[in-house]
Structures are given as structure tokens and as C-alpha cells.
Amino acid sequence: MRRFDLELSVGLFFIVGIACLAYLSIRLGKMEVLGNRGTTVYAEFSNAGGLKNGAVVEIAGVEVGRVKKIILDDYQAKVQLQIESNVEIPEDAIASVKTKGLVGEKYIEITPGGSDKIIKSGGKIRDTQPPFDLEKAISKLVFGKVSE
Numbered sequence: 001m002r003r004f005d006l007e008l009s010v011g012l013f014f015i016v017g018i019a020c021l022a023y024l025s026i027r028l029g030k031m032e033v034l035g036n037r038g039t040t041v042y043a044e045f046s047n048a049g050g051l052k053n054g055a056v057v058e059i060a061g062v063e064v065g066r067v068k069k070i071i072l073d074d075y076q077a078k079v080q081l082q083i084e085s086n087v088e089i090p091e092d093a094i095a096s097v098k099t100k101g102l103v104g105e106k107y108i109e110i111t112p113g114g115s116d117k118i119i120k121s122g123g124k125i126r127d128t129q130p131p132f133d134l135e136k137a138i139s140k141l142v143f144g145k146v147s148e
Contacts, residue, residue: 038065038085039121043095048077049106049131051097056107057081059089067108081108081125089125091117097131106131 045051048070057065065083072078083089092113097106110125119125 037082038087039083040068041081041083041089041119041121041123041125043079043081043108043125043128044073044076045079045095045097045128045130046076047097047130047133048079049097049133050104051077051079051106051108051131055105057083057110058107059087059110059112064110079108088118090115091119092127093119093125094127094129095125096129099131 051067051070053067053069055067056063057067064087065081067079068082069080070077071080079095081095089110090113092115094111094113096109096111098109099105100107
């Protein structure tokens, strides 16, 4: 009987440990298990420049959402943004692809405008700015304005 109790307690400990690891993996990975929360907004960029699914969306340095999907639509990078439901984005907002730190992690920064109209779920941010292309800038500096 003692051996059974020992095996049972080891088994329970093992199951609890696996459950804790699964919980931490989901929380640290910032994944969503139970559906999508928030509103979906789209932005089209001429160049997504290293932006990846799961990248952060920020307003004024505060994380307000994530990049859900990036697809090619009519030779433009169409980016699907999942924004928290309590955040309202004005119709004249500007979405920019920015770089964080020295590593070069890309994220979307939304600069709100002054409009009273709010973009509804499924709507589109009209004004976008692609990332700064350092290679293109250096080549223009070195070789002059040979090609645009």
C-alpha cells in the first residue's frame, strides 16, 4: 500500500509540473488559447521590412495589440492587427514599422490623429509608413542618386 501511495504522489507531482510548464509557455509566449480578444484592424505597407507575426503594436510606447497575419495583397504587404477592445484608433491615425533596440526587432507604432471618427473592427488604417531602409540610404550616399 505504501508503494502505491508513493507512485500516486509522484504521478500527481509530475502532472502538476507538466501543467505548470504548459501554463508558463502560453503566458510567456503571449499566445491566446481561448479565441481572439479585441478588434481587428488592417494596414497596408509598401514594404513590411522584417515584420513578423506576433510583433507588438504600440501606441505612445504602450503595448495595445499584436500582428496577427501578414499577406501579400496586390503587391502590398497587408498586415492584420489585433488591437485590445478598450483601445479606439482614430480614422486619421498613422501606422509605422519601427525597430526596437540594437537587435532590430520590428514592431508597429500607431500615432493617433485628431479625428473624432473611430476605425471600426475590420477597418483599415489609411496612412502607413514603411520601415527606414538603411541599405538604400547608404547606397544613395555612396553612389549618389543613381536609381530610386
